[in-house]
Amino acid sequence: MSSHELGGVLLKVDDISMFFGKVAALSGVGFDVREGEIHSIIGPNGAGKTVLLNCINGLYHPQKGGIFLDSQEITPLRPHQRAQLGISRTFQKIELFRGMTVLDNIRLGRHLHLKSGILSGSIYIGKTAREEIKTREFIEEEIIDLLEIESIRDKTVGMLPYGLQKRVELGRALALNPKLLLLDEPLAGLNLEEVEDMARFILDINQEKRWKVTCILVEHDMGVVMDISDRVSVLSFGNKIATGTPSEIQTNPQVIEAYLGEEDLYATRR
C-alpha cells in the first residue's frame, strides 16, 4: 500500500522496557514511526501490543528507555500533556459517554483545545465566541462528514449499534486534530461491511490532504493490516522480532515461527 512518500521520523520508541513486578511486558522494544505512515503492530495475544500503546500515550511509564515525538523526549509527560502535543488514541473497549449525543462526545474530544477559562467562558464574547465558532465548524464540517454519521449526529451514543459506536470513538479521537493517532483494535467486533468502511476511514484519515494523520494500528485482522499498512512491527512475548513492509513480514521466518500454532496471521475475513 506504500504508494505515498513517507516523511522523517515522527515517533521514536527507543529501547523501552516495562515490567509489572517481575514480569517483563516489554523488553527492549524500539522502532521508528515515520511521518505519514500507517504503522501496524501485530503479535499473538499477550505479546504486549496494548502495553506499548499505553506507553506511547502515557498511561504507563516504561522503567527503561525513552519515547520521542518530533525528537522531543515525551517519556516523563502525562497523557494529557502528550495529547496537547498531538497524540490521540482510540480504545479497544469503547470509551465514550454513553448518555451523551454523538456530537457532544466529539466536542468533548476537542475540549482540550479550548483555552478560555470559566470566567471568560461564562461571558460569551470575544475569544470564547470565536473559539466556539471555530470548534463547531471543525467538528461538524469535517469529522461528521468524513465518517458519514450525519444521520446519527443527535442520537445518544448508548442507543447506537456497536459498529457505529466504534466510528464515533474514532471521531472522538480525531477531534483532537492529532499528529499521531493510536488505534487499538478498531476493527474488533465489526461485521464485514463495517470492517470495509472502517478501513476506508483509516486510509482517508491517513491520506486525505485535510488530515494526513500518522497512524499506529494494533489489529488482529491480518487481511486489513497487510492491505493498508506501510510498515508492520511484530511483537512476541514483549520482544520486537521484526519491522518491515507487509510483504517482508509475511515471509519472515521468525515471524512465522512466533505465530506457530496460531492460524490467524494470514487469516482474513475476506
Add this chain to the structure above:
Amino acid sequence: MPRGDKSFTIPFQISEDLTLPKVLMETAKRYGDAKVAMREKEFGIWRPITWSHYLENVKAIALGLVSLGLKRGDKVAMIGDNRPEGLWVEMATLSVGGIAVWLFQDSLMDEVAYIINHSDAAFLVGEGQEEVDKALSVHGKCPFLKKIIWDDPKGMRDYNDPLLVSLKEVMDKGRELDRQDPGLFEKTVAQGKAGDVALLFYTSGTTALPKGALLSHYNLLTMGQNMMKVDPCTPDDDFVSFLPFAWIGEQMMSISCGLQVGFTINFPEEPETAQENIREIGPHVMFAPPRMYEQMTRTVQVKHLDSTWIKRSIFNLAMKIGYRVADLRFEKKGVSWAWKALNGLAYTLVFKKLRDHLGLSRIRNAYTGGAAMGPDHFRFFHALGVNLKQIYGQTEIAGISVLHRSGDIKFDTVGTPIINTEVRITEEGEIISKSPSVFLGYYKNPEATNKTLKDGWLYSGDKGFIDEEGHLVVFDRTKDVMILSDQSIFSPQYLETRLKFSPYLKDAWVIGNEKPYITAVVCIDYAVVGKWADEKKLNYTSYQELSQKPEVYDLVEKQIREANKSLKPVAKINKFINLYKEFDADDEELTRTRKLRRAFVENRYQDIVRALYEDRDNIHMDTTITYEDGRVIHIKTDLHIRELSK
C-alpha cells in the same frame, strides 16, 4: 389546518422561443441576491444559494462543458443524490442546447451501461467515488463517452484516469472561456427554442427494457403552468427535493414548477437524513410516491404501539374525531360547528404535534402518485388535516395529467384532468390523453412511439373509466387486473395496499387471477416485527428466521384478517406465505420507483405460487440473492404456508 390556496401567476408567457434556461436567466435577474433559490444542508447547517449565485454556477458549468466539446443536441448523463450541483449541471446542459439524461442513483452496472449507450451520452456527471467507479467499470462498453465528471472529492485522491475531470476544473474552464468570449453564454441560451429536446428520460418499465422518452422545453414549461393553474405555488414556498431526479415527478416539481414559480428548493444533507430535514424545512408542497406516505403512517403507528396508555387514548380519541370529519368532507356533507370545534381540539392536542413531527406542519398540498395508494392511508392523512391528493400521469406527459381538486377528493379516483388536458377512454377501456405536454416520442424506437402516440393522443396502456362526476378511475396496468373465481374483476393492488396499512407488513403480493381463491406472499417489516419479537422474547438471527416463526405467522394472520374485513368472500385472502426476504429493486422484483414487477415475481417465485394452490403446508426454497456490489448469496430454506380458517 389546511389553508386556502394563495394565488400567484407565473410571470412567463410560453412562446416558441421560451426555454427553461431563459426562465432561469429572467428569474435570476428579477431576484438577484435578494432571494434564496436553493438551500442545502451541509456540515449540519442550511446554506443558502441565491438566484444570482445559482445562475453563476450554471453559467460556469455550461461554458466548461462547451470547452470540453459539448455540442447542441449532445446528451449529458447524470447520476447522483439530490444536491444543488445536480440541478446546476442539468440546467447547464440545457443552457447550451444539450439534452439531460438522469440515471437512478441505485442503478446496477448493466442499466448504467445500457442507458449511456442507448442515449449515446458524451458526458457522464457523477456525484463522487461511487458513481465514478460505476462509470469507469462500464466505459469500455460505451464508445461515445468522452468525459466522466465528478464533484465530491472524497476518496478521489488516487484516481488519475485521463477520462476523469472534476466539476471544479470544468467550472474553471468555463470561467476562463467566459473571460475570452464574454456574452457567449447569453448568446447560446438565446439560440434555444421551446421545441428543442430538453430531457431524455428512461421509463422504469414494469415489463421490458427501459424506453427513452424525449421531452421538449415546451412540454416541461406547459406542464408546470397547467399544474400551477390548478394548485398555485408562490415564490415564498419551500419545497424539499429528496426523490430521485431520474423520476419525472421530481423534475416536474423542481424544474417545471419550481423554476417558473421561483420557489425555494431545499436539499437534504444525506438521503438518510431526508425525513429529519423535511421536518426542519416544513415544506408547503410535497410530491412523493405512496411508499413515502406509507412510511410516515408506519412511523406513527409504531410510535403509537410504543407509547403510554394515556397518550394512546388521547391519540385514539383525536383520530376518531379526525376520521369522522374527514369522512364528512369526503362525502361533501357539511361539518357542523360541534364537529369543527372537536376537530379544533383534536388538532391542538394531537394533530399539530404529529404533523410537525412528520414535516407536514405547513403543508398546503401533498401529492401522491406513481403507484396505487390504499384508502386507509388516504383517510389517515386527511384525518390529520393534510390535504393529500392523488395524481395520475406518466413520464410521457412530462409528469401528470389528472389531479384531485381541493374539496373534491375521492380516494378510489385520481381526480380530474388539469388545465389544457383532455382525457378519454377508448372502446377497449384504455386511458388516452392529449395535452401540450405530451412527449415527442421514444428515442431510437419508432415502433414503440407509433404504438403510444396516435394523432397526438398518448396511449397509456392503463385501463380505467371516467365516473359520473368526471373523475378518472385507473385500474392497474391492464395485465394486473384479476378475474376472480366468480368471474368478477378485482384489483390485487387494492388488497396489497390494504395489507400494507399494517405497520408489520412492508410489502405484499396478492395472487388470484383465474385461480380458485386468493393468496398472498407477504414481506414483514424487519424493524417493526423485529421489535415486536424482542418484546415477546422471541429469538431470531435473521430476517429469514424471523419471518418463519409461528408467532410471526399468527401476527401476520391477524393483519390479513383485518384487511379481509368488509370484503366479499371470494375477494378474501385465503392462504399466505411469509417470504424469506424483502422485495428489492436490485433483484428486479420492484422497479426503481418501487412498484412490484408482477410478471417477474410470478416467474421467479412460480414454485411458491404453485405450492399456494396445492394441498401442502410448506415449500422448500433453494435460491440466490445478488447484492448491489455484485456479491451473490445462496439461500436454502423451508417456508410455511398458512391457511386462514374460515
